[in-house]
Amino acid sequence: MNKTLSSVLLTVAIITSGCVSIPKETVELSEVTDQQITELNKSHVRFVALYYGKLRDDVNNFIDTKWAPLFLSKAVNNEGFRKDLDAAYITSNIKASDISVTWKGNALEEPQKNVVLQGVAQAVTDEKGKLGKTLLDWSEEAQSQINKKRQELLKPIYEQEKMVVDEINGAFLDLQRSQGAIKGYLASAVKLKEKNDEVLRKLGVLEKVGNVMNVVSDANSKLSSILQSKDDTKQVLQDFAAQTDQTKVRIKKAAGDTTQ
Amino acid sequence: MAKYDLRKEAEETDIQLSAIIAKLGVLGKSEIEKLLPKRTDQKALSRLIKAVNDSAGENNKMAVLSERLGGISAAVRDVVLKLV
Numbered sequence: 187m188n189k190t191l192s193s194v195l196l197t198v199a200i201i202t203s204g205c206v207s208i209p210k211e212t213v214e215l216s217e218v219t220d221q222q223i224t225e226l227n228k229s230h231v232r233f234v235a236l237y238y239g240k241l242r243d244d245v246n247n248f249i250d251t252k253w254a255p256l257f258l259s260k261a262v263n264n265e266g267f268r269k270d271l272d273a274a275y276i277t278s279n280i281k282a283s284d285i286s287v288t289w290k291g292n293a294l295e296e297p298q299k300n301v302v303l304q305g306v307a308q309a310v311t312d313e314k315g316k317l318g319k320t321l322l323d324w325s326e327e328a329q330s331q332i333n334k335k336r337q338e339l340l341k342p343i344y345e346q347e348k349m350v351v352d353e354i355n356g357a358f359l360d361l362q363r364s365q366g367a368i369k370g371y372l373a374s375a376v377k378l379k380e381k382n383d384e385v386l387r388k389l390g391v392l393e394k395v396g397n398v399m400n401v402v403s404d405a406n407s408k409l410s411s412i413l414q415s416k417d418d419t420k421q422v423l424q425d426f427a428a429q430t431d432q433t434k435v436r437i438k439k440a441a442g443d444t445t446q
Numbered sequence: 447m448a449k450y451d452l453r454k455e456a457e458e459t460d461i462q463l464s465a466i467i468a469k470l471g472v473l474g475k476s477e478i479e480k481l482l483p484k485r486t487d488q489k490a491l492s493r494l495i496k497a498v499n500d501s502a503g504e505n506n507k508m509a510v511l512s513e514r515l516g517g518i519s520a521a522v523r524d525v526v527l528k529l530v
Contacts, residue, residue, distance in 0.1 A: 260455040357483040374505035381512035
């Protein structure tokens with residue numbers, strides 16, 4: 187039994203050696219730090235979004251108020267568009283009342299005149315349709331150029347914003363990984379200290395048990411010697427009683443009982 | 447294919463507004479590099495984290511061992527106290 191107790195005491199002593207005192211509040215502080223890191227990360231990303239949002243606003247404002255108006259003023263004078271537009275415009279504005287119809291040098295009379303004018307009216311209607319289509323074709327291409335310019339200026343802004351956010355998030359991730367490892371270590375150290383403190387508290391009892399056992403073992407030897415002595419019986423009994431009383435006192439003292 | 451080719455007019459607009467367009471650009475490479483956080487060497491970081499995690503693992507094992515030793519000592523205590 188003593189050998190077992192000694193082994194236990196030795197093992198625990200080895201385990202508890204080298205321990206550093208770490209209050210459990212360090213783990214709580216580490217968790218608070220975790221939260222702060224997350225908040226800082228979000229804050230940084232918000233600032234980045236704010237900055238690049240402003241850049242995008244500047245681009246859109248520039249396109250809407252400067253680039254598009256100047257471009258359109260040039261685009262309306264596009265040679266091909268102008269040619270088709272002028273032709274369609276003149277034709278679509280022809281009125282029957284402005285036409286004088288002659289045939290072989292003589293003014294054409296009704297109903298032939300009416301037939302010719304109806305034909306002209308139909309052609310004018312068709313030309314109005316062409317005018318509409320000309321304007322539509324031009325508008326679509328003009329809008330396409332404006333959209334293209336806008337995207338050309340916005341694309342690098344989106345790309346750089348993504349790159350910056352990725353870098354910031356990457357750096358914070360490194361920080362969180364490190365913080366996580368430190369928190370894990372602190373938690374393990376706090377846990378180990380708590381368990382060791384428990385063992386140390388129980389060690390106090392073990393030590394007492396060990397001391398009591400030593401007293402009992404010693405008393406046993408002495409009592410045996412007394413019983414085996416060749417002194418007279420009365421003396422033996424007196425010695426035995428005295429030794430027993432002493433043993434009781436010693437046991438109490440070994441167990442930490444300070445009362446008499 | 448669009449009926450009207452307005453690319454020439456777009457290019458002329460770019461040229462005329464080039465000074466403003468230049469100012470609308472994003473931050474230059476050197477400016478960005480100054481602003482971005484410097485990243486830790488990833489290999490070194492991983493090595494350090496592993497070392498700390500390994501130590502934490504050892505502590506947790508020792509905590510379990512301490513707990514078991516506490517159980518053994520209680521059993522021994524009870525038996526021995528009965529004997530005394």
